Amino acid sequence: MLRCIAVDDEPAATRLLAAYIQKVPTLTLVGTxxxxxxxxxxxxxxxxxxxxxxxxxxxxxxxQFLKICGRQCRVVLTTAYPEYALDGYEHDVVDYLLKPVAFDRFLRAVQKAQAG
Structure with missing residues (x-):
């Protein structure tokens, strides 16, 4: 069971991710x-x-968050900006999801997180 949070300055995005997290039995939503x-x-x-x-x-x-937290947890980046993908992977992110995030793509990211 992975304890998860969704962090986004757009409340609609955190609501969507929270709904996705709650649909997956192996994930627990800690908060948004x-x-x-x-x-x-x-x-x-x-x-x-x-x-x-x-x-x-x-x-x-x-x-900046990734630089501060280091490798204390796994991170999936969610963004509307594809140009940051390389930077994200340099910080060993699990996956990089482009908004709007489709549920099937979200599930693939979760599978990667659970495998790692």
């Missing part, structure tokens, strides 16, 4: 947040195994 700083605290406290993380956020970008 529009604040990457709050998510970082959850990761540092060891409350999260897998983060679905947006890249473009005002307080802290997804890439």
């Amino acid at each position: 947040t529009t604040s990457p700083l709050e998510a970082l605290q959850w990761v540092q406290e060891g409350r999260v195994d897998l983060v679905f993380l947006d890249i473009q956020m005002p307080e802290l970008t997804g890439l």
Whole structure:
């Protein structure tokens, strides 16, 4: 069972990811947040195994988040910007999902996270 959070500055995006997480029996939704700083605290406290993380956020970008949290948890980047994929993989992200995220593509990312 992977404990998950969805982090995105767009509430609609976190709601969609939360709905997807709740459909998968091997995932547990710990929470959603529009604040990457709050998510970082959850990761540092060891409350999260897998983060679905947006890249473009005002307080802290997804890439800055990755630099700070290191490898404390697995991360799937979720973004509308394909140009950040290489940067994401340099931080060993599990997967890179382009918005709007389709459920079947979400499931493939989850399978990668569970395998790793």
